[in-house]
Amino acid sequence: MSERNGLRYGLLGLIVLLLVAGLAFCVSRTAGGNTPAIAPQPASAAPTGLQSLAEAAGKQPGHRKLDIQRWTTAEGARVLFVEAHELPMFDLRLIFAAGSSQDGDASGLAMLTNAMLNEGVPGKDTSAIAAGFEDLGADFSNGSYRDMALAGLRSLSEKDKRDAALKLFDQVIGQPTFPEEALTRIKNQVLAGFEYQKQNPGKLAALALFKQLYGDHPYARSSDGDEHSVPKITTAQLRAFHQKAYAAGNSVIALVGDLSRAEAEAIAAQVSASLPKGPALPPTVAPQVPKAxxxxxxxxxxxxxxxxxxxxxxxxxxxxxxxxxxxxxxxxxxxxxxxxxxxxxxxxxxxxxxxxxxxxxxxxxxxxxxxxxxxxxxxxxxxxxxxxxxxxxxxxxxxxxxxxxxxxxxxxxxxxxxxxxxxxxxxxxxxxxxxxxxxxxxxxxxxxxxxxxxxxxxxxxxxxxxxxxxxxxPTVPQKPLPPPTDKPAEQPLGVPEH
Structure with a gap:
């Protein structure tokens, strides 16, 4: 609930607990489909409502059927691919079991490792990496959560643009240099965020809730780390965590777009080969039931x-x-x-x-x-x-x-x-x-x-x-609740605080 995406630094102001219910089924754009036909009315009959809604009632809705193809690369990465030629582009997402549940004693290690991926590769600093993707019309994305870490690429599917974008992406995910000056900058931003959250009662409550709910389990810790753990994390720890947790055998490759099966296999093989070699990490242990x-x-x-x-x-x-x-x-x-x-x-x-x-x-x-x-x-x-x-x-x-x-x-x-x-x-x-x-x-x-x-x-x-x-x-004298009514005498205060 209190996870953050991308580089995961900056101001922390939202209660991610409010997201919870619809993880995979409520998104922001509509799919195409056939509109139910309106049946003709006899001239003497007066319509009694929206006929299209009446005809739609009880019918199964149309939805996009996906032909999901699956295979495993030579290095052990699991691949899921959907061919979609409507647009001349493709989306690639890597999912690693490299979230904060794998931090061990260094709380914040997974977050910092993910945030540092595009801060430097051999021969390029963060500005050159950003310019490289922008010049190709490509977009790099990343994020780290309790269970997982992500790295993504959106690119045109035209071969020369695709190949160049993939080459840069492979460097970012497989050869990050973790420069010291960038690590210092990101740590300072994260620490500033920790100071801000002290003034955010919702964030404080969410952090306390996870501690009470999970006790000694890895989920109890904030996926951002804390003001005591983050300053101690070193570039050596980042490199070691990347080598272990960003291994091909610990990854899932999701691929969608204007590609043939052969092209998708070649991309997956190239991406998989660019990652460190290694097996999947053990799954997170089961938590103990807490005391209410x-x-x-x-x-x-x-x-x-x-x-x-x-x-x-x-x-x-x-x-x-x-x-x-x-x-x-x-x-x-x-x-x-x-x-x-x-x-x-x-x-x-x-x-x-x-x-x-x-x-x-x-x-x-x-x-x-x-x-x-x-x-x-x-x-x-x-x-x-x-x-x-x-x-x-x-x-x-x-x-x-x-x-x-x-x-x-x-x-x-x-x-x-x-x-x-x-x-x-x-x-x-x-x-x-x-x-x-x-x-x-x-x-x-x-x-x-x-x-x-x-x-x-x-x-x-x-x-x-x-x-x-x-x-x-605050601790204040309590008042009795108003009785239920269709027209409450007093409305909510308005937009929630913080």
Missing amino acids: GVTHIEFPSKQTHLLLAQLGITRNDPDYAALYLGNQILGGGGFGTRLMDQVREKRGLTYGVSSGFTGMQARGPFSIALQTRAELSEGTLKLVQDIVRDYLKSGPTQKELDDAKRELAGSFPLSTASNGDIVAQLGAIGFYDLPSDYLETFLTQVQGLSVEQVKAAMQRHLDPDAFVIVTAG
């Missing part, structure tokens, strides 16, 4: 952050579809969810409330996050817990289930709307060892779920008495 309880962080503010979490699921859990749908009804689907309806719409207690499962290599968190007026924080916390308890006891209604299925059916095509969307999906499928037909079967699984199946899955994985809770805000 409340931790408060005193912070001067008008609002209080409320964060609730318990251990959830791994990304390849067989109940993922049922839990995803169940959470959409509870709090993952925005307006219309039970949490949003009861906490915001009927009482005006918050600007927004969100819940969700974050599936990871080991059990990721199920979390709920919101802000509310400080004087109403205790009552709001109890209300949220009561809503969860009631939902787990009763399950969704048939109408809630049907509405959530329709919403997902409408948004699902967006998950493969662009090459960038597809390459992200391929990376997740490869990294979390999901079946090649995952995108085809997920929606079918969701549409076939019953109220009882969703209820049973939520009850298997959630316990209303198991929440680890962190609050951040």
Whole structure:
């Protein structure tokens, strides 16, 4: 939840806990498809609504079917490829099991290694690398998280541009020089970010939540490291971590675009050969179930952050579809969810409330996050817990289930709307060892779920008495909550603080 992308330095101001629910299925662009035809009306018949919507009701939505091809390179890198000739370009993404869960005793090591990839290669500094990609019309991207680290390339597929972009990309991922002056600069930026987050109650609460939830597990530590660990990390440690964690055998190569199978195989072989040689790293160990309880962080503010979490699921859990749908009804689907309806719409207690499962290599968190007026924080916390308890006891209604299925059916095509969307999906499928037909079967699984199946899955994985809770805000006299109404007397304070 508190991961950051790219170079991962700069100001840290967002609570990534609020992302949680839709990891792979809600993206930003629409896919093409056939619009349902409007049936002709007899002259004497008056239309009773939008005929196109009536005809669409109950029909399976169209979505982009992907022919995912898979193979393994000579060095052990797993490859997933989708041929797509609509645009004269390709997207390449490398996913390494090289996130902060592999930091060991040097918290922040994975983040700094990833951030330093494009700071220098033999004969080129960071400015020359950036100019090289820009001159070719190519784009390099990178990021580091708890489970994984990424490196990506978007380039034109024309052979001369493609070859030049790949040559530079191979240097960046396979031959980083980790220059000392760049490491000093990035450390200073990261340390400045740590100072800023001390003034961000949401960030402080999120850090404390992971510590309470995961204890001694690697997920407990911030993937950015901390102000004590980051200054001690050396270039020798970066080189050693790169040699081990960026090995071909520890990688997944996702490739989408205007390429033939033969061209894709050649690219994958070239990229794989440019990486250090080595096997996959051992997976993250399973965390221990934490003790439930409340931790408060005193912070001067008008609002209080409320964060609730318990251990959830791994990304390849067989109940993922049922839990995803169940959470959409509870709090993952925005307006219309039970949490949003009861906490915001009927009482005006918050600007927004969100819940969700974050599936990871080991059990990721199920979390709920919101802000509310400080004087109403205790009552709001109890209300949220009561809503969860009631939902787990009763399950969704048939109408809630049907509405959530329709919403997902409408948004699902967006998950493969662009090459960038597809390459992200391929990376997740490869990294979390999901079946090649995952995108085809997920929606079918969701549409076939019953109220009882969703209820049973939520009850298997959630316990209303198991929440680890962190609050951040001032200690003030508490007021009783307003009663529920369709027109709350007092609206939320507005945009959440911090």
